[in-house]
Amino acid sequence: MVFGVSGFRKLRKDQPEKPPRPDKDGVIYKPLEPLGERLQAWRTVIEDARQMAIYDRVAESVDAERYVALQEKYAAQIRENEQRATTKYIDLAPWFMIHSRLARLLDLDRRPPCSILDIGSGGGQFLAIAKAHGHQTLAFDMPEPDHYRDLLALFGIDRVEGAVELGKPLPAAIGKFDLIVINGQVFDVFKDRSKRWKLPEWAGLIRYLCAHHLNYPGELFIGLNKSDGPTGTEEFYWPLVDLAEKHGATVDRKYATMDFKLEHPLTLDEIDAVEWGSPSPR
Numbered sequence: 107m108v109f110g111v112s113g114f115r116k117l118r119k120d121q122p123e124k125p126p127r128p129d130k131d132g133v134i135y136k137p138l139e140p141l142g143e144r145l146q147a148w149r150t151v152i153e154d155a156r157q158m159a160i161y162d163r164v165a166e167s168v169d170a171e172r173y174v175a176l177q178e179k180y181a182a183q184i185r186e187n188e189q190r191a192t193t194k195y196i197d198l199a200p201w202f203m204i205h206s207r208l209a210r211l212l213d214l215d216r217r218p219p220c221s222i223l224d225i226g227s228g229g230g231q232f233l234a235i236a237k238a239h240g241h242q243t244l245a246f247d248m249p250e251p252d253h254y255r256d257l258l259a260l261f262g263i264d265r266v267e268g269a270v271e272l273g274k275p276l277p278a279a280i281g282k283f284d285l286i287v288i289n290g291q292v293f294d295v296f297k298d299r300s301k302r303w304k305l306p307e308w309a310g311l312i313r314y315l316c317a318h319h320l321n322y323p324g325e326l327f328i329g330l331n332k333s334d335g336p337t338g339t340e341e342f343y344w345p346l347v348d349l350a351e352k353h354g355a356t357v358d359r360k361y362a363t364m365d366f367k368l369e370h371p372l373t374l375d376e377i378d379a380v381e382w383g384s385p386s387p388r
């Protein structure tokens with residue numbers, strides 16, 4: 107059975123207060139509440155008609171019975187966890203809301219079908235939106251936690267397990283894509299957590315991805331995360347945003363996002379980039 111949101115289009119009189127954005131402090135995640143109620147509540151936050159259509163399409167694509175089974179599987183873990191634990195991603199609606207904004211930015215609702223790789227895909231809500239709009243999708247993420255794998259299976263999205271590691275190629279099986287998305291990533295923290303990547307590390311990864319995993323013309327989107335890092339209260343890494351802008355990326359300084367539309371691989375020659383290996387031949 108596929109869940110439909112059409113019955114919720116008209117707001118009820120007893121409509122609860124609008125919840126805040128999921129990337130703001132103070133959001134209460136409710137991964138055990140009925141999907142329909144959550145989808146209805148978060149729909150009210152969207153003001154843009156195009157974003158709302160994107161949200162509705164992904165909402166309608168979710169298999170409600172399988173979602174309930176997933177809630178039951180993780181119920182005990184969710185109850186034990188605090189709000190900041192990754193089981194918050196089982197609450198689909200806030201993430202559909204935030205990622206439908208990104209999907210709109212990237213024209214996923216208007217561009218012809220293309221192939222998309224999401225690096226550090228988490229619960230896969232962005233790729234679920236992409237898939238619901240006819241795109242070919244692949245997730246790349248760490249093997250843990252299990253509920254990310256189960257969420258991707260719920261959406262019917264293939265996943266390659268592994269990690270972005272400094273200087274190391276991605277598995278060759280990943281292949282090439284028209285669009286690569288890295289959003290809210292946390293792999294730029296050194297293993298001992300004493301520091302974060304700077305331009306040489308970032309430039310090495312970007313150069314590597316452009317050389318080995320992007321089709322041309324192609325697009326590379328990077329949205330930074332500021333909440334992880336040595337102190338846990340990091341600022342966005344602005345030098346990367348500045349560099350991206352200098353190389354023609356469309357940047358949004360409110361969210362520290364960079365969107366490179368590329369005809370040729372980006373080499374960032376002025377940066378003494380960290381060397382990256384090449385994927386082994388398939």
Ligand SMILES: C[S@@+](CC[C@H](N)C(=O)[O-])C[C@H]1O[C@@H](n2cnc3c(N)ncnc32)[C@H](O)[C@@H]1O
Nearest residue numbers: 226227228247248268269270289290291292293
């Ligand atoms: C904050 S979540 C963002 C999830 C998703 N991109 C989103 O926007 O909703 C960070 C993600 O990065 C993944 N991650 C952490 N370290 C990683 C690494 N070294 N390589 C690949 N992914 C990693 C985590 O498993 C998680 O899925």
